[in-house]
Amino acid sequence: MKVTMAAAGATAMAAASAARPVAAESASGAAARGAGGAGRKGWTLVAREGFDRPLTVDGAPWRLDPHGPRSPWHVDAFDDDGEAWRKISGPAFERQLATLNVFRKRVAFGRNGWLTAEIAAVDKDRDNRPDSRPGLANATLPDGQRVGRISEPSWDAGVLIRPTRPLPRHYRVEMTLRGIDFGGKRGGTFDYDGKHNGYTREPCKTRFPWTFWGALDGKTRCEYPDVTRENGFYYLTILDYATPAPHGNPGIHFRRKVIMDGYYSDDDRWKNAGTCDPKTRQIYRTFDGTFNGVNALFVRGDKFREAANNNVSNEYYIKTPCGNVSMDRPYGPGGRFQGHLTSVELRPELLPQAAYRFAVERDDSGYTLEMSGPFRHTGQTTLRVRHQFVEDGRPIWHYNQTPGEYDGRFDRRLVHTGPAGTHTTEHTWPKGSAYPDSFIIGDPHLNYYEGSALVDDIRLYVPDNAR
Incomplete structure (x- = not known):
């Protein structure tokens, strides 16, 4: 089990491979951000965003997403209006999608525009205006420190920060979190500040019209499954295409x-899930915790x-100080737990005086995930977990940035079935394919999640020998 646990050390964050090195800030300046020292041995800082300069994201105009292959936000068959949903749903999906518009912003920011904000909001009444005002703006902490505030006041919207260009072959990317209000318990309850699990209490907050099984024919928006028992936030995640939104x-x-x-x-699907206590290396029931956890997952x-997600979602492999887990199998003492194993829990009440740092590293042979901060049970701690691109015959999904890094051995055919038909993915990972790395911070869902977060000090590093 490749898991390391140590006292929090120096802070770092880096940028695009073509960028020039950025002068490191002083150790005292980084410490004021709750993140440690100014540099990291073996890495050169090439891009950094501290949110000191005014952001222009919220003032940018909204653009109607035209959908289809010509849309600047088109991805593939599993897109918002993708072929997969049309095939498995039949005319029901077309009818339901036609009841709404999606408005978007794509705004570059940071030195040389190395970061991009992707903002989206649904227009449910089709009055040609987004129904809410999600955004990314400057905010100031009580000590005068400037940060970026991700604001998502309604669940039918999304806000992401991503790199403008794909990440280099070898990198370390970091972000510092100074505040989080996307659900979970506060003071032992999901109900606080007039909200439930971070959602305001208006009715009809559902996953319409996107489900893993296509459209639910004959169901209105308000008859779709409610989403308010499920909230969340992507601290730092790597996707396999260049322009996440x-x-x-x-x-x-x-x-x-x-x-x-x-x-x-607090959905029933979590009733058998566990959370790791890194200090004792014992697993406890997630339902006995605070629901402010960090999931550190390697996607298989x-x-x-x-069964659960109709071949659309991969299984995960999880490494923690409490052991390694494949989510499709029971784990823990006597197989008592099954499903998620959460790596550690945050303490949101300590923010913004404290901070949490999240980092991902990619080298020649694998990925390392790192999280640092004053976690529940442990105090100030750094946790690192690593997985080879292929480890014990188990590959990380779409790890190859170039065709030469992969020989096609894990390609397969998948069938996705819905109420009206099937969609077949003939090749999930063919020989000759390549998948760039791009990170996301925020909420990538147009029909889930609601809240706000304070983000600071996004950095990108490359190895010293890559200069």
């Missing part, structure tokens, strides 16, 4: 390589969630 919930489940996210849900390229 918010889309319907199912699509992203086919595009993730490695994940560090929070999924705050050889197994898919056939």
Whole structure:
């Protein structure tokens, strides 16, 4: 089990391979951000965003997404209006999708525009205006520190920060979290500040019209499954295409390589899930915790969630100080737990005076996930977990950035079935394919999640010898 646990050390974050090195800030300046020292041995900082300069995202105009292959936000058959949903749903999906518009913003920011904000909001009454005002703006902490505030006041919207260009072959990317309000418990309850699990209490907050099984024919928006028991936030996750943006919930489940996210849900599916106490290396019931956890997941390229998610979502492999887990099998003492194993829990009440840092590293042979901060049970701690691109015959999904890194051995055919028909993915991972790395911070879902977060100090590094 390749898991390391140590006292929090120096802070770092880096950028695009073509960018020039950025002067490191002083150790005292980084420490004021709650993140440690100014550099990291073996890495050169090439891009950084501290949110000190004014952001222009919220003032940018909204654009109607035209959908279809010509849309700047088109991805593939599992897109918002993708062929997959049309085939498995029949005319029902077309009818339901026609009841709404999607408005978007795509705004570059940071030095040389190295970062991009992707903002999206649904127009449910088709009055040619988004129904809410999600955004990314500057905010100031009590100590005067400037940060970026992700604001998503309604669940039918999404806000992401991503790199403008794909990440280099070898990199370390980091972000510092200074505040989080996307659900979970506060003071032992999901009900606080007039909300439930971070959602305001208006009715009819559902996953319409995107489900893993296509459209639910004959169901109105308000008859779709409610989403307010499931909230969350992507601290730092790597996707397999260059231009991530918010889309319907199912699509992203086919595009993730490695994940560090929070999924705050008291849904019954979590009744057998566990959470790791890194200090004692014992697993406790997630339902006995605070629902402010961090999921550190390596996405499998050889197994898919056939029953639950209709072959659209991969299985995960999880490494923690409490052991290694494949989500499709029971784990823990006597196989007591099954499903998610959450790596550790945050303490949101300590923010913004404290901070959490999340980092992903990619080298010649694998990915390393790192999280640092004052976690529940441990105090200030750094946790690192690593997985080879292919480890014990188990591949990380779409790990290859170039065709030469992969020989086609994990390619397969998948059938996706819905109420009106099937869609077949003939080749999930063919020889000759390549998948760029791009990170996301925020909420990528157009029909889930609601809240706000304070993000600071996004950095990208490349190895010293890559200069």
